[in-house]
Amino acid sequence: MSLDHLxxxxxxxxxxxxxxxxxxxxxxxxxxxxxxxxxxxCCQPMLVFTEGDQIVRLAREDE
Incomplete structure:
Protein backbone atom coordinates (compact mmCIF):
# COMPACT_ATOMS: atom_id res chain seq x y z
CA MET A 1 0.00 0.00 0.00
CA SER A 2 1.44 3.35 -1.03
CA LEU A 3 1.16 6.27 1.38
CA ASP A 4 2.17 8.92 -1.19
CA HIS A 5 -1.37 10.28 -1.40
CA LEU A 6 -1.74 10.91 2.36
CA CYS A 42 -5.50 19.28 30.33
CA CYS A 43 -7.01 16.16 28.68
CA GLN A 44 -10.48 17.73 28.37
CA PRO A 45 -12.53 16.66 25.31
CA MET A 46 -12.82 19.34 22.62
CA LEU A 47 -15.15 19.31 19.64
CA VAL A 48 -13.21 20.07 16.46
CA PHE A 49 -14.96 21.35 13.35
CA THR A 50 -12.98 21.63 10.10
CA GLU A 51 -13.57 22.63 6.50
CA GLY A 52 -10.84 21.63 4.10
CA ASP A 53 -7.47 22.56 5.60
CA GLN A 54 -8.82 25.01 8.16
CA ILE A 55 -10.11 24.61 11.68
CA VAL A 56 -13.43 26.39 11.65
CA ARG A 57 -14.16 26.07 15.35
CA LEU A 58 -13.04 24.46 18.60
CA ALA A 59 -15.69 24.08 21.28
CA ARG A 60 -15.96 22.67 24.76
CA GLU A 61 -17.81 19.38 24.80
CA ASP A 62 -19.92 20.58 27.75
CA GLU A 63 -21.31 23.63 25.86
Missing amino acids: STELVDLRCPYCDAHIHLIIDPTDDSQEYTEDCEV
Whole structure:
Protein backbone atom coordinates (compact mmCIF):
# COMPACT_ATOMS: atom_id res chain seq x y z
CA MET A 1 0.00 0.00 0.00
CA SER A 2 1.44 3.35 -1.03
CA LEU A 3 1.16 6.27 1.38
CA ASP A 4 2.17 8.92 -1.19
CA HIS A 5 -1.37 10.28 -1.40
CA LEU A 6 -1.74 10.91 2.36
CA SER A 7 -1.50 14.51 3.48
CA THR A 8 -1.88 16.16 6.87
CA GLU A 9 -1.54 19.67 8.25
CA LEU A 10 -0.29 20.72 11.67
CA VAL A 11 -2.43 23.51 13.15
CA ASP A 12 -1.58 25.62 16.23
CA LEU A 13 -4.58 26.50 18.42
CA ARG A 14 -5.65 27.30 21.97
CA CYS A 15 -7.61 24.87 24.14
CA PRO A 16 -11.14 26.14 24.92
CA TYR A 17 -10.76 24.79 28.49
CA CYS A 18 -7.27 25.69 29.74
CA ASP A 19 -6.21 28.20 27.02
CA ALA A 20 -2.92 26.34 26.46
CA HIS A 21 -1.26 26.36 23.05
CA ILE A 22 -1.97 22.99 21.41
CA HIS A 23 -1.27 21.34 18.07
CA LEU A 24 -3.80 19.38 16.04
CA ILE A 25 -3.15 17.34 12.93
CA ILE A 26 -5.93 17.61 10.36
CA ASP A 27 -6.54 15.97 7.00
CA PRO A 28 -6.98 18.74 4.39
CA THR A 29 -8.33 16.28 1.82
CA ASP A 30 -11.58 15.90 3.78
CA ASP A 31 -14.10 18.63 2.89
CA SER A 32 -15.49 18.88 6.42
CA GLN A 33 -15.09 16.97 9.64
CA GLU A 34 -16.52 17.00 13.14
CA TYR A 35 -14.80 14.98 15.82
CA THR A 36 -13.75 14.97 19.48
CA GLU A 37 -10.11 15.23 20.51
CA ASP A 38 -8.62 15.53 23.99
CA CYS A 39 -6.45 18.53 24.83
CA GLU A 40 -2.81 17.43 25.03
CA VAL A 41 -2.34 19.57 28.18
CA CYS A 42 -5.50 19.28 30.33
CA CYS A 43 -7.01 16.16 28.68
CA GLN A 44 -10.48 17.73 28.37
CA PRO A 45 -12.53 16.66 25.31
CA MET A 46 -12.82 19.34 22.62
CA LEU A 47 -15.15 19.31 19.64
CA VAL A 48 -13.21 20.07 16.46
CA PHE A 49 -14.96 21.35 13.35
CA THR A 50 -12.98 21.63 10.10
CA GLU A 51 -13.57 22.63 6.50
CA GLY A 52 -10.84 21.63 4.10
CA ASP A 53 -7.47 22.56 5.60
CA GLN A 54 -8.82 25.01 8.16
CA ILE A 55 -10.11 24.61 11.68
CA VAL A 56 -13.43 26.39 11.65
CA ARG A 57 -14.16 26.07 15.35
CA LEU A 58 -13.04 24.46 18.60
CA ALA A 59 -15.69 24.08 21.28
CA ARG A 60 -15.96 22.67 24.76
CA GLU A 61 -17.81 19.38 24.80
CA ASP A 62 -19.92 20.58 27.75
CA GLU A 63 -21.31 23.63 25.86
